[in-house]
Amino acid sequence: MTINQQQNEIIEEFADIDDWMDRYAYIIDLGNALPPIDEKYRTPEYLIEGCQSRAWLHAALTPDGKIEFTADSDAIIVKGIISMLVKVLSGHTPDEIMDSDLYFIDRIGLSEHLSPTRSNGLAALVKQMKLYAVAYKAKIDSSK
Template sequence: MTIDQIQNDIVEEFSDVEDWMDRYGMIIDLGNNLPEINEAYKTPDHLIEGCQSRVWLNAELTPDGRVHYTADSDAIIVKGIISLLIQVLDNQTPDDILKADLHFIDDIGLSEHLSPTRSNGLLAMVKQMRLYALAFQAKQQMK
């Protein structure tokens, strides 16, 4: 599935739920279902700068040239947010990740319902995911 198709599915899923407490519940559930990150990646090197809570992110380039992300957080809402980002960007090519307009964040109203510190954290998560993609893109171009 393309990044846009995944985003559209998320927007549709969230559009069925009007109440923001219920939407937060959905986000928390996503975080609870996030696959475990390898404990070896829970290091300062994998912490995302700019997040108030601790968020660890790892990315690997698969043999077929796609980026695979794993993450964890010590905050339940933040864990759900990184889970949403992974749902959208995981298993995509570095080029597609770098070109992606992550419109679902605004479309589901997430940006307007986050505190300023969480919004900064969201931007930091997106930035780190794109930095990994950029590094992998450069590595592919050097081959």
């Protein structure tokens, strides 16, 4: 499934939920379903700078040249947002991740319902995911 197909799937999931309290509950459910990050990645090295709450992100390059993300947060809403980003970006190549336009955040109305500090944290998380893609692309290119 492409990044845009994943985003469209999330947009469709939210389309039937009108009330924002119900949307928050759904985001929390998504976070609760997020596989736990390995404890060895719950360290300052993997902490996302700029997040109001604590959020950790780890990326690994698979043998077929795709990036798999694992992440976690100590805040339930943040964990839900992270789970959507992981769902959309995991399993894609560095180029696909670098070129992605994450429009689902606006389309589900999330950006207008986040506090400024949460918006900053979301931006920091997306930036870090794209930086991992840049780093892994450089690693792939240098090994050719």
